[in-house]
Amino acid sequence: xxxDSRVARRYANALFETAQKYNxxxxxxxxxxxxxxxxxxxxxxxxxLLSPYVGREEKLRICEKLFSDRITALTMQFVRLALSxxxxxxxxxxxxxxxxxxxxxxxxxxxxFASATELDKKQREALxxxxxxxxxxxxxxxxxxxxxxxxxxKATFENTVxxxxxxxxxKRIQESLTHDVLKQI
Amino acid sequence: MSNSSKPSGGSPIVGIVIGAVLMVGGxxxxxNFHPEFLEKLAQQGIPIEPGKVLxxxxxxxxxxxxxxxxxxxxxxxxxxxRTNELDNTFSEVENLRNEMTQLKSDYEKRIAATEAxxxxxxxxxxxxAQTLRQTLMAEAxxxxxxxxxxxxxxxxxxxxxxxxxxxxxxxNLTLGATEKVIGANMDTATNRKLIEEFIEKAEVTA
Numbered sequence: 001x002x003x004d005s006r007v008a009r010r011y012a013n014a015l016f017e018t019a020q021k022y023n024x025x026x027x028x029x030x031x032x033x034x035x036x037x038x039x040x041x042x043x044x045x046x047x048x049l050l051s052p053y054v055g056r057e058e059k060l061r062i063c064e065k066l067f068s069d070r071i072t073a074l075t076m077q078f079v080r081l082a083l084s085x086x087x088x089x090x091x092x093x094x095x096x097x098x099x100x101x102x103x104x105x106x107x108x109x110x111x112x113f114a115s116a117t118e119l120d121k122k123q124r125e126a127l128x129x130x131x132x133x134x135x136x137x138x139x140x141x142x143x144x145x146x147x148x149x150x151x152x153x154k155a156t157f158e159n160t161v162x163x164x165x166x167x168x169x170x171k172r173i174q175e176s177l178t179h180d181v182l183k184q185i
Numbered sequence: 186m187s188n189s190s191k192p193s194g195g196s197p198i199v200g201i202v203i204g205a206v207l208m209v210g211g212x213x214x215x216x217n218f219h220p221e222f223l224e225k226l227a228q229q230g231i232p233i234e235p236g237k238v239l240x241x242x243x244x245x246x247x248x249x250x251x252x253x254x255x256x257x258x259x260x261x262x263x264x265x266x267r268t269n270e271l272d273n274t275f276s277e278v279e280n281l282r283n284e285m286t287q288l289k290s291d292y293e294k295r296i297a298a299t300e301a302x303x304x305x306x307x308x309x310x311x312x313x314a315q316t317l318r319q320t321l322m323a324e325a326x327x328x329x330x331x332x333x334x335x336x337x338x339x340x341x342x343x344x345x346x347x348x349x350x351x352x353x354x355x356x357n358l359t360l361g362a363t364e365k366v367i368g369a370n371m372d373t374a375t376n377r378k379l380i381e382e383f384i385e386k387a388e389v390t391a
Binding site: 165 | 349352353356357360363364367368371373375376377379380382383384386387388
């Protein structure tokens with residue numbers, strides 16, 4: 001079923017405002033991250049939670065048993081609400097929206113770095129520092145490995161792409177040469 | 186051929202009257218008049234009876250107009266009618282022949298006119314066909330020239346397209362080969378150097 005991002009945004013907004021009020025943003029985010037990773041990692045839990053054949057009470061009972069002593073009361077309350085409103089399929093989207101809201105609230109820039117091989121800690125820190133320095137914003141980063149990039153690193157944030165990969169350079173050369181060839185006609 | 190016979194002499198009534206008088210006179214003479222010389226002649230073997238002769242002449246005079254009236258005249262009329270009829274028929278035939286001749290002449294004239302008209306029409310059609318042929322040939326020639334020009338333009342375009350495709354293909358092949366060579370020669374040190382260069386040069390334009 002396709003997620004309605006407006007619904008997720010509304011839930012995330014309400015949750016974020018409440019978490020902000022009680023100063024538990026970090027805890028709630030961690031709780032949501034935990035639930036999302038459980039949904040991604042545990043197929044049987046995923047199928048159980050999203051199954052239309054399992055009743056609301058049953059889902060609530062299991063979730064209470066699983067999470068009540070592991071997550072904050074606010075997150076638990078949100079889970080109960082989502083289940084009672086049959087919005088369990090929106091949990092992952094709510095998490096994404098919540099993170100977005102938190103970053104927006106803190107003025108954090110989310111940067112996605114992609115490289116052909118795994119970067120070491122020093123390189124990661126240097127990259128984060130460089131982007132933070134050039135954008136003058138606090139940076140939160142994710143590091144992806146993509147062997148097709150051959151070498152170098154690519155940073156993607158907001159509407160900007162900084163491509164320092166071999167693949168990117170080759171693509172630019174290719175585009176330039178193709179452009180020159182087409183110009184000759 | 187009309188041979189109209191008209192009754193000759195005076196009126197037949199005159200003849201009939203004379204005949205009747207002669208008949209009566211003859212009968213009277215035969216009864217009452219017997220001269221001596223006639224009896225002498227009769228005795229000599231020459232019997233002459235003038236009364237009977239007169240009566241016979243009177244009968245003839247009466248018979249002749251009657252025959253003429255009841256036999257000759259109708260016959261003459263019939264002959265005349267037949268003659269007239271034949272004349273009419275011949276005249277009619279003549280008229281018909283003239284009419285036929287006229288018709289034949291008209292028909293021949295008409296045939297000649299039709300032939301002339303047909304010939305004119307054929308000539309006109311032939312002329313029109315020739316004009317049409319020339320027009321069509323000119324059009325076909327013009328169209329053929331246009332097609333040839335179009336084909337030449339198309340060939341030129343296709344040639345350019347193929348050349349461009351070929352060049353683009355060469356670029357892609359070259360870059361593919363370059364990518365493979367670089368990929369094969371890429372090591373940790375080079376990669377590290379590239380990352381350092383990126384860190385050094387990366388800049389965000391506002």
